[in-house]
Amino acid sequence: MGTPRVALASCEELPGLDDDGQELLRALAAHDVDAAPVVWDAPGVDWASYDLVVVRGTWDYVPKLPAFLDWADHVASVSRLLNPPPVIRWNTDKRYLAELERAGVPIVPTQFLAPGDEPDHEFADVEHVVKPVVSAGSRDTLRLAPGDPRSRAHASSLLAAGRGVMVQPYLHEVDEHGETALLFLDGQFSHAMRKGPLLAPGMELVEDLYAEEEMSVRDASEAEREVAEAVLTAIPHGLGDDLLYARVDLLPTPDGPRLLELELTEPSLFLDHHPPGAEALAKAVLRRA
Structure with missing residues (x-):
C-alpha cells in the first residue's frame, strides 16, 4: 500500500x-x-x-x-x-435544530422564518439574536435590544434576499459562563473548550471571514457531556454513522445546557489547544485513507 x-x-x-x-x-x-x-x-x-x-x-x-x-x-x-x-x-441549514428538538434535544428556543413570512417574531420584547439559517463565523448575525428597529429591518432584508431566518432570545448566562464546545473525533469525546461571549450589544455585522473568538480549554460538566451525547444520538438515521468529527456547542441556562449549534461541516476543532486531538484525528484519517 x-x-x-x-x-x-x-x-x-x-x-x-x-x-x-x-x-x-x-x-x-x-x-x-x-x-x-x-x-x-x-x-x-x-x-x-x-x-x-x-x-x-x-x-x-x-x-x-x-x-x-x-x-x-x-x-x-x-x-x-x-x-x-x-x-x-x-x-449547513440550521433548521436541523427543529428536527433535533423534535427528537428530544433541549435547544435554545428558536423561531424560524421563511421567505414570504412577515419579519416579525416572538422575541421582539427581549434581547435577542437574528441570523440566517445558512451562516458561518457569525456573519450576518446581530444581537439586538428589545424593540430595536434593526431587528425587523435585518430579518426583512434577509427574507427579501430569499434567505431563511432564525431568531433566538439572547441567553445572558453566556456572558459569565461562555459557550461550551465539546469536540468528538471519530465518534469519541476528545476535549472541550470555553468560547467567550461573541455577540456584543449594539454590534454591527461581521465583515471578516469569521468573528474572532476568545478560547480556552475547559472541563465539560457531566450535564454538558450528557446533552452532547444526546445530540449525537438524535442525528437522523444514517447521517451519524461515519462522522470523522463533530462539535456540539452548548449554552448554559437555569434549566441546564441547551444546544446552540451542532457543527458537522467545517468547524474549528481547536487542535492547537489540545494536541492529543490532532493525533487522534490523524489516526482516524489514516484508517479511512
Missing part, C-alpha cells in the same frame, strides 16, 4: 488553513500521510487523485451554497469526502 494522499479542503481567503488545520497537517505528516490544503472551489483540481478529502476550512461556502453542495457530491463520486455529502447537506 502506497502513501495515502489526503486533501484538507480550505477556502480562497485562507488557503493554507489556520493554526487548527496546521496542527492536523503536522500530525498527518508524522504518520507519513501526504496531506495538503486545497481550496475547495479552485479550478482544475483533480479530486480523484486523492484517497480522502477532509472538509476543514471551507468558511466561504455560505454565499456559494449550491456550488458547495455540488462540489461535495462531485468529490464523493470520485474520492471519499468526510464528513459525507448527506451530512453536509443536512447540517
